[in-house]
Amino acid sequence: MPKRFVAIWFRYLKTDWFVRREKALSKIPFVLASPDHGRMVVTAVNPLAEQEGICTGMLVADARVIIPSLNVLDDQPGLPEKLLGGLGEWCIRFTPIVAMDLPDGLLLDVSGCAHLWGGEQLYIEHIHKRFKELGYHVRMGMADTIGTAWAFARYGNGSAIIESNKQATALLVLPAAALRLEPETVERLHALGLRSIQHFINMPLSVLRRRFGETFITRLNQALGNEEEMITPVQPIAVYCERLTSLEPIITLTGIEMALQQLLETLCNKLLHEQKGIRTACFKCYRVDGKTATVEIGTNRATVNSKHLFKLFELKLSAIEPAFGIELFTLEAKRTEDIVSSQSTLWQQTAGLHHTELAELMDRIAGKFGAHTIKRYLPAEHYWPERSYKAAQQLLEENNVTWKVERPRPIQLLSTPAPIEVTAPVPDYPPMLFRYKGTLHKVIKADGPERIEQEWWLQQGQHRDYYVVEDQNGARYWIFRLGHYTDENYQWFLHGFFA
Amino acid sequence: MLPAKAYIIAQLQKDLLKLSGMKPAGHASDLPKGLGFLKDHLPQANFPTAAVHEFVCANKEGVAATEGFVSALVSTITHPDAITVWLSPGKTLFPPAIKLFGLDPDRIIFIQLHQEKELLWATEEALKCRGLAAVVCELQELSFTSSRRLQLAVEQSAVTGFILRVNPRKLTATTCVSRWRISSIASETNGMPGVGFPKWDVELLKMRNGKPGSWEVEWKENRFHLHEHIAAVEPQLHRKTG
Numbered sequence: 001m002p003k004r005f006v007a008i009w010f011r012y013l014k015t016d017w018f019v020r021r022e023k024a025l026s027k028i029p030f031v032l033a034s035p036d037h038g039r040m041v042v043t044a045v046n047p048l049a050e051q052e053g054i055c056t057g058m059l060v061a062d063a064r065v066i067i068p069s070l071n072v073l074d075d076q077p078g079l080p081e082k083l084l085g086g087l088g089e090w091c092i093r094f095t096p097i098v099a100m101d102l103p104d105g106l107l108l109d110v111s112g113c114a115h116l117w118g119g120e121q122l123y124i125e126h127i128h129k130r131f132k133e134l135g136y137h138v139r140m141g142m143a144d145t146i147g148t149a150w151a152f153a154r155y156g157n158g159s160a161i162i163e164s165n166k167q168a169t170a171l172l173v174l175p176a177a178a179l180r181l182e183p184e185t186v187e188r189l190h191a192l193g194l195r196s197i198q199h200f201i202n203m204p205l206s207v208l209r210r211r212f213g214e215t216f217i218t219r220l221n222q223a224l225g226n227e228e229e230m231i232t233p234v235q236p237i238a239v240y241c242e243r244l245t246s247l248e249p250i251i252t253l254t255g256i257e258m259a260l261q262q263l264l265e266t267l268c269n270k271l272l273h274e275q276k277g278i279r280t281a282c283f284k285c286y287r288v289d290g291k292t293a294t295v296e297i298g299t300n301r302a303t304v305n306s307k308h309l310f311k312l313f314e315l316k317l318s319a320i321e322p323a324f325g326i327e328l329f330t331l332e333a334k335r336t337e338d339i340v341s342s343q344s345t346l347w348q349q350t351a352g353l354h355h356t357e358l359a360e361l362m363d364r365i366a367g368k369f370g371a372h373t374i375k376r377y378l379p380a381e382h383y384w385p386e387r388s389y390k391a392a393q394q395l396l397e398e399n400n401v402t403w404k405v406e407r408p409r410p411i412q413l414l415s416t417p418a419p420i421e422v423t424a425p426v427p428d429y430p431p432m433l434f435r436y437k438g439t440l441h442k443v444i445k446a447d448g449p450e451r452i453e454q455e456w457w458l459q460q461g462q463h464r465d466y467y468v469v470e471d472q473n474g475a476r477y478w479i480f481r482l483g484h485y486t487d488e489n490y491q492w493f494l495h496g497f498f499a
Numbered sequence: 500m501l502p503a504k505a506y507i508i509a510q511l512q513k514d515l516l517k518l519s520g521m522k523p524a525g526h527a528s529d530l531p532k533g534l535g536f537l538k539d540h541l542p543q544a545n546f547p548t549a550a551v552h553e554f555v556c557a558n559k560e561g562v563a564a565t566e567g568f569v570s571a572l573v574s575t576i577t578h579p580d581a582i583t584v585w586l587s588p589g590k591t592l593f594p595p596a597i598k599l600f601g602l603d604p605d606r607i608i609f610i611q612l613h614q615e616k617e618l619l620w621a622t623e624e625a626l627k628c629r630g631l632a633a634v635v636c637e638l639q640e641l642s643f644t645s646s647r648r649l650q651l652a653v654e655q656s657a658v659t660g661f662i663l664r665v666n667p668r669k670l671t672a673t674t675c676v677s678r679w680r681i682s683s684i685a686s687e688t689n690g691m692p693g694v695g696f697p698k699w700d701v702e703l704l705k706m707r708n709g710k711p712g713s714w715e716v717e718w719k720e721n722r723f724h725l726h727e728h729i730a731a732v733e734p735q736l737h738r739k740t741g
Contacts, residue, residue, distance in 0.1 A: 352580050352606070355630030365610060365621055375609040377594040389594045389604070399605040403598040408694075411570070412563045413593035444685065447693040468694045474684035475560035476694060496593060497560055499567020499600070499683065499697045
């Protein structure tokens with residue numbers, strides 16, 4: 001398929017932006033200026049001021065001679081980059097590949113896009129209309145090469161469409177500067193009387209190269225299509241990305257859901273063919289007013305189950321605010337992984353943690369409440385009760401240590417031991433009575449002590465002497481004494497409840 | 500009764516079970532070891548899996564006893580490789596202790612959610628998941644409507660649900676297949692010093708298509724043991740709650 005490019009030239013990029021911000025400026029001549037060597041130099045001119053003969057590079061003082069009431073506003077450094085970046089992203093509704101052409105243009109790779117708008121003429125008109133609505137004066141050129149499109153955007157009459165493979169004849173009438181040449185080269189051409197492209201296009205390349213340098217030849221070849229030219233898109237092209245444009249702006253949840261479903265199915269089919277699965281996906285809604293709403297989901301395991309993915313998105317769809325409507329949806333698989341197609345039914349009994357439905361359940365819970373709510377514990381090789389287990393890093397982490405069952409451990413462990421009052425008869429004997437939260441418990445049976453020392457390499461402190469005690473009601477508790485009985489300041493705590 | 504008539508009645512009872520959302524029983528004597536004491540009180544002498552069971556506990560000691568009993572029950576009725584999801588409002592369960600009841604702590608996925616609404620949503624989602632063997636949820640209140648949602652979820656997936664109702668304000672009717680109350684009682688030491696194996700007073704307050712009952716059960720050597728001397732007294736009081 002032949003490549004097609006559109007070059008957009010913003011004649012009054014910066015001043016149009018100021019007018020967009022303040023409507024009143026559209027009726028009066030004004031310029032932007034920035035200080036240069038102690039003088040104010042005009043850097044941008046609006047159409048009204050231009051009609052009066054003011055042009056960029058003039059001194060503000062000189063411009064004020066022409067129009068004494070001229071409005072002078074401060075230019076902002078870096079403004080074109082910022083504006084073109086934003087406009088470029090906005091243009092993604094017309095084509096996925098948009099590049100900035102500093103200082104005042106955009107380049108669109110529209111290969112295979114125009115027919116979606118009913119032909120190239122309508123496509124160009126549509127883009128033109130949309131920019132006009134935004135308040136930008138644009139001129140556009142469409143051609144097989146970037147060079148020709150650029151030339152006709154700036155030097156053609158209005159918006160021009162150059163038919164496929166006609167760029168060589170079309171370029172003939174344009175001035176030499178249309179080839180994106182250095183000002184010095186253009187001057188030299190003018191000095192030699194070579195004012196338009198037809199004057200030199202038929203000259204031997206070796207002659208031209210000797211007089212005007214290698215860049216000149218490159219530019220000429222790029223315009224004619226003999227040499228390929230690459231552009232850098234403002235947004236890197238996602239490998240797995242689906243788009244859906246809507247005929248009318250969509251404002252209902254049902255509409256958004258339908259769009260998402262359709263996109264998911266296409267994307268999942270595409271991924272399935274390549275044996276890939278989605279780990280993170282991003283659903284973007286481009287609104288009519290130029291803003292985008294984004295919803296992102298993640299999964300524990302690569303999946304192409306569109307129903308499951310839809311459920312994950314569904315939890316977050318209510319966060320999308322359609323405002324005046326959404327005109328474009330894109331769904332991008334940001335992170336993909338290879339999937340091994342599994343025999344689904346045969347292994348279900350022993351699938352354990354690797355069960356697909358389990359992974360999907362975890363995705364749903366993590367998507368709704370956050371991944372921190374899901375925990376799985378593995379044994380840790382410590383005797384200190386609080387450190388005797390650790391949270392698994394991943395849901396599927398393998399367990400290499402066995403759980404210790406030699407010593408009794410309570411089914412419920414208080415995160416901080418609760419202080420209790422105790423009556424204990426002789427040193428190192430279990431207590432006879434203890435009071436916990438105002439209730440007196442009489443110890444009938446007791447086991448212990450089990451001394452657990454502090455792990456000095458981790459933490460300093462006193463050891464604990466644990467007792468298992470059973471009270472008059474048959475309830476079993478885990479209590480401990482912190483420190484030696486002979487110490488002045490030993491304390492008793494309740495640490496857990498046995499089943 | 501004529502044998503033919505008895506057969507018809509047995510068939511009808513089976514159909515009734517099916518209609519009330521229970522899976523048809525495979526073999527009548529399929530009770531896992533140690534659960535033999537429940538035999539006469541269960542529908543078709545089979546422990547109802549693919550159903551939701553309700554446990555009522557009044558205080559912290561009761562919660563601990565119930566958690567222990569449920570862990571032991573889950574380990575008895577499920578495959579050792581199966582995965583259990585345990586939902587609770589806070590972190591109280593001590594994973595290393597679960598191993599003492601035969602359940603592998605690393606085969607349990609803990610989900611901690613603070614609000615009852617969130618817990619119910621997650622429980623329902625978990626009960627729908629065919630990759631699980633059991634779902635345990637610690638809740639305070641369970642309305643009739645939400646219990647019905649849970650029951651509908653398990654009928655599709657054949658997961659067994661255990662709802663631990665911690666300190667409920669009111670015991671309303673639910674669609675749960677059974678209601679239990681577990682409390683710790685003094686352990687047996689046979690005259691030896693120390694504390695014995697975990698021992699519970701297991702009260703089966705109601706069992707759909709079964710009978711209520713009460714037992715003293717001990718957990719030792721990785722299975723339930725019934726204390727025969729006070730075997731299966733049916734308290735008249737509890738009949739009404741069923």
